[in-house]
Amino acid sequence: xSTQEQQPEPETEPETEPETxxxxxxxxxxxxxxxxxRRLQRKAANxxxxxxxxxxxxxxxxxxxxxxKVFRFxxxxxxxxxxxxxxxxxxFERGMTVLDALIYxxxxxxxxxxxxxxxxxxICGSDAFFVNGSQHLGCKTQISxxxxxxxxxxxxxxxxxxxxxxxxxxxYEQMHAVEPYMQQEDLPEGELEEMRQSRENRExxxxxTRCIWCAACMSSCNIAAGDNQYLGPAAINKAYRFAMDxxxxxxxxxxxxxxxxxxxxxxxxxxxFSCTEVCPKDIPLTEHIQELKREAVKKNLKFx
Amino acid sequence: MxxxxxxxxxxxFGRWKEFSAGMWAWIFHKFTGWVLIGxxxxxxxxxxxxxxxxxxxxxxxxxxxxxxxVRVLEVGLLAVAVFHMMNGIRLLMVDLGIxxxxxDKTFYLSLIVTGAIAVASVPTFMTDVGF
Numbered sequence: 374x375s376t377q378e379q380q381p382e383p384e385t386e387p388e389t390e391p392e393t394x395x396x397x398x399x400x401x402x403x404x405x406x407x408x409x410x411r412r413l414q415r416k417a418a419n420x421x422x423x424x425x426x427x428x429x430x431x432x433x434x435x436x437x438x439x440x441x442k443v444f445r446f447x448x449x450x451x452x453x454x455x456x457x458x459x460x461x462x463x464x465f466e467r468g469m470t471v472l473d474a475l476i477y478x479x480x481x482x483x484x485x486x487x488x489x490x491x492x493x494x495x496i497c498g499s500d501a502f503f504v505n506g507s508q509h510l511g512c513k514t515q516i517s518x519x520x521x522x523x524x525x526x527x528x529x530x531x532x533x534x535x536x537x538x539x540x541x542x543x544x545y546e547q548m549h550a551v552e553p554y555m556q557q558e559d560l561p562e563g564e565l566e567e568m569r570q571s572r573e574n575r576e577x578x579x580x581x582t583r584c585i586w587c588a589a590c591m592s593s594c595n596i597a598a599g600d601n602q603y604l605g606p607a608a609i610n611k612a613y614r615f616a617m618d619x620x621x622x623x624x625x626x627x628x629x630x631x632x633x634x635x636x637x638x639x640x641x642x643x644x645x646f647s648c649t650e651v652c653p654k655d656i657p658l659t660e661h662i663q664e665l666k667r668e669a670v671k672k673n674l675k676f677x
Numbered sequence: 678m679x680x681x682x683x684x685x686x687x688x689x690f691g692r693w694k695e696f697s698a699g700m701w702a703w704i705f706h707k708f709t710g711w712v713l714i715g716x717x718x719x720x721x722x723x724x725x726x727x728x729x730x731x732x733x734x735x736x737x738x739x740x741x742x743x744x745x746x747v748r749v750l751e752v753g754l755l756a757v758a759v760f761h762m763m764n765g766i767r768l769l770m771v772d773l774g775i776x777x778x779x780x781d782k783t784f785y786l787s788l789i790v791t792g793a794i795a796v797a798s799v800p801t802f803m804t805d806v807g808f
Contacts, residue, residue: 448680456682506695532681540681595700644771646699646780660777667774 437465439474440522443486446533456533458524459483465516471525472500472511475537488537495653498585501592502537503528508589510653528592544588547605551612551632557621574619581614581661583654590648590658602637606648606658609639613661616668627672634669642666698781702764709761716754751802756795763787 441461447453461478463469472490479486491497493512500511503526505519516523531539561568590606591597597605604612615621616629633639639662648658696704723741727734741747767783770776776783 446682448682454680456684506692527684529684532683534681595703643703644699644768644780645703647697649777650697650699657777659771659780660774663772663774663777666772 438462439465439469439516441474441478442522442524443475443478443537444526444533445486445536447485447487447535449535459486460522469516470512471502471504471509471514471516471519471523474516474523475511475525485536487535496585498587501528501587501589501653502526503592508593508651510587510589513653528588530592530598531588539588541588543601544586544591544605544607547591547608548586548611550604551608551615552629553608553611553615555615555618555621556625556628559622568620570618570620574617578614578617580654580656581610581617583656584610584614585654587653589651589653593647593651595645595647596641596643600637600641603641604633604638606642606652606662609633609642609662609665610656610658613665616665630665630669630672633665634673639666639669698784702767702780702784702787705760706764706768709757709764712754712757713761716757748802752795752798755798755802756791759794760787760791763790 439462441463442458443461444456445453445459446456461474461482463474463477463481466473472493475486475488476490479488488502488511489499490511491499493500495510495513498510501508502511503509504511504514505524508528511525525537527533527537527539531541531544534540557568560566584607586607588607590610594603594606597603612629612633616626616633642659642662644659644663646659649656649660652658723737724734726737764784764787767780767787770783771780
């Protein structure tokens, strides 16, 4: 099988240059019927199609720019201590998110533009901004879905440290206040025994586990704005995640309910649904808060 | 340590155009609640005219009912009461965890029902004062 030596590896070769493929000397291998040939042909066709598509998009959106109005504040520079809005005109690209536009503006126009971002795929929760009047995750919000000019501000109801960076300390304090960790002490017997959760229970708490601590909900909450001690939707959702987890004992659940039923706990929620609407992970926060309210009532009203 | 900047309340009434259904429901519920409490006081005031005798009571009521403004206010009162009731049912459902996904639709529904009942009540309330 000497022919195999000349044959390029079909899987690892990039599809960009299919025409440079050497046709194998063996007539058997060079035929159009060969799976590799067919695959290469299909790839070339796909590539051409993609290029045509891209060229079309290019010509459609050639002079498209995104008009960003970005909140600016810098306490360390005297002239920037008065908050203002800066305008940036960023060239639009297909699939561009608010975060992409901000990154472009920072890299190309003003390197002092400050904002938090990390994973860029809606998991780290660093880049929640106040975009066009509501809380959005920058990396998850398509520019094409927003009205221009796109007004980007730091999250409301939090102190601004610089530009779009807000002080998250209070939010983290509230999150920690509900003890967001497993507290089960009676572990199953046996060294290799696992602590199992039923599928139903997993489904029940599934959405609440998705919180990425971005603080969009807390910032959108009208009550949290007026009552700084209110735990806030994210923290209560965290409490729900553990209180509803059946792997914890009943006493621990009662302890959790005691935390959230305090004066600045669940009862502050007035079901405005603001948090549920802005949550980038689609967590039904209001539903969870309401369920904890019912649990708290059930705990205290024992007629039986 | 540099100073941070407190922007204060950003989402005040200046942003009312950006309010969502749930927020409007909350605002209207508060507003109608206060209106109903206010009405309770005027209600007691009018009823207590009966302390001065049956004639005084009848005179007060007939005098009030002859006023066009009072008739308009009665339609308004009915609208306020109906909205408060409808949204109260909606909030009860929310508290019970029923249909939370449809919370915006139920708010619009309570608005429509309120409007319909208020309009339907106009002929009844406005008899003898122009209708």
